[in-house]
Structures are given as C-alpha cells and as structure tokens.
Amino acid sequence: MNLIATPSLFSTGQHLQGKEIERISRRIKDLESIFSDKKAYAALDAERVVYEVESYLPVPNNTEGGLFYGITTIKPGTVGNEYFMTKGHFHSIRNRAEIYFTVSGEGMLLLMDEKRQTRAEKMTPGSVHYIHANTAHRTANTGDVDFIFSAVWPADAGHDYDTIARHGFSKILVKQNGTPTLIDRS
Ligand code: PAN
Numbered sequence: 397m398n399l400i401a402t403p404s405l406f407s408t409g410q411h412l413q414g415k416e417i418e419r420i421s422r423r424i425k426d427l428e429s430i431f432s433d434k435k436a437y438a439a440l441d442a443e444r445v446v447y448e449v450e451s452y453l454p455v456p457n458n459t460e461g462g463l464f465y466g467i468t469t470i471k472p473g474t475v476g477n478e479y480f481m482t483k484g485h486f487h488s489i490r491n492r493a494e495i496y497f498t499v500s501g502e503g504m505l506l507l508m509d510e511k512r513q514t515r516a517e518k519m520t521p522g523s524v525h526y527i528h529a530n531t532a533h534r535t536a537n538t539g540d541v542d543f544i545f546s547a548v549w550p551a552d553a554g555h556d557y558d559t560i561a562r563h564g565f566s567k568i569l570v571k572q573n574g575t576p577t578l579i580d581r582s
Pocket residue numbers: 449466468482483484485494533534535547549553555
C-alpha cells in the first residue's frame with residue numbers, strides 16, 4: 397500500500413501557513429543599538445515595524461542535524477541615510493552555514509568574518525546566497541517596496557546577537573546620491 401502524506405507546511409512565497417510557525421516582528425523600539433544616526437532614530441515612531449520573520453521550526457531548537465526555514469520581510473525605509481535592516485548575528489555555533497534565497501524586492505546582504513572584514517552581496521529576485529561558517533550576516537532593504545527572502549539554517553546554529561549589538565559591523569550601508577554604498581563606520 398502506498399502511503400501519501402500531505403505536507404505540514406505551505407508557502408505562498410511571502411507567507412507560511414501551517415503548524416510550528418513562529419512569527420516575530422521587529423519594531424523601531426527593538427532596534428536601538430543597530431542604527432548609527434541616533435537623532436534620526438529618536439524621531440521615528442517607536443511602534444513602526446521594520447521587519448518580520450516567519451519561521452518553520454519542525455524540530456526542537458538545538459537539534460543536531462535538523463533544519464529550520466524562515467521568510468523575512470523588511471519594510472522600505474531609512475533611519476537617517478541608513479537603510480532599514482535586520483539586527484544581524486553570528487551563529488552561536490560559529491561553524492554553522494546558511495542559505496538565503498531572494499523572493500522579491502531588492503536588498504543587500506552584509507557579510508562580516510571574524511577578522512571584521514565586511515563585504516556585501518546584492519540580493520535580487522531569484523538570487524541565492526551562501527553564508528559561510530564563521531560569518532556574521534545582516535540584510536537591508538535598498539528598494540521602495542517590501543524586500544522578501546527565505547532562509548535555511550541548521551537547527552542547532554543558534555543566534556548570537558550580542559556580539560553585533562556591542563561591536564556592530566565594521567561597515568554600514570547608506571544611501572548616497574540615491575545609491576546603496578558600503579562605508580566604514582565612523
Ligand atoms: C534569518 C534571520 C532573519 C532576521 O532567518 O534570523 O533574517 O534577522 P536577525 O535574526 O538578524 O534579526 C537567519 O539568518 N537565521 O539564521
């Protein structure tokens with residue numbers, strides 16, 4: 397007898413439907429440490445949503461050999477001249493890699509190694525990005541509409557936000573003459 401199981405999850409590209417979905421919203425008030433222009437930050441509505449993450453967590457956190465899947469939506473906007481972006485993190489287990497896949501909109505992926513060398517990759521619909529082990533990663537929306545990408549990462553990777561909250565990335569992504577530009581942090 398053939399056993400045919402229905403999948404437990406359905407993706408519309410932008411949203412996940414099913415069980416074991418975790419939804420997180422990050423608002424201006426949650427992102428105090430990440431933006432450089434403190435005056436511009438203070439002038440924004442604290443409740444404004446900057447990004448949302450829907451994650452499919454089919455196995456318990458920290459399961460060795462397990463995988464998680466997530467869709468991130470970053471709203472368009474800037475704080476001063478810095479684009480709306482994610483907190484950014486290293487994985488707690490540093491040698492855990494990750495793959496990002498761009499769904500829609502346009503953005504940039506900032507990658508920083510443990511020597512604090514930072515570079516960026518342009519993210520456009522269909523682009524696939526391999527985030528190597530030992531590499532901090534952050535994404536920014538450089539367009540005028542929602543920027544949406546999906547991600548797959550090991551269930552035991554964990555998120556080390558603290559290192560980035562304390563030391564930041566060595567470069568920031570700003571809008572200069574209308575163009576996304578990576579500059580050294582002053
Ligand atoms: C992604 C990120 C997501 C939000 O799923 O967690 O884009 O970014 P922050 O976690 O930095 O707020 C991922 O990299 N998971 O490992």
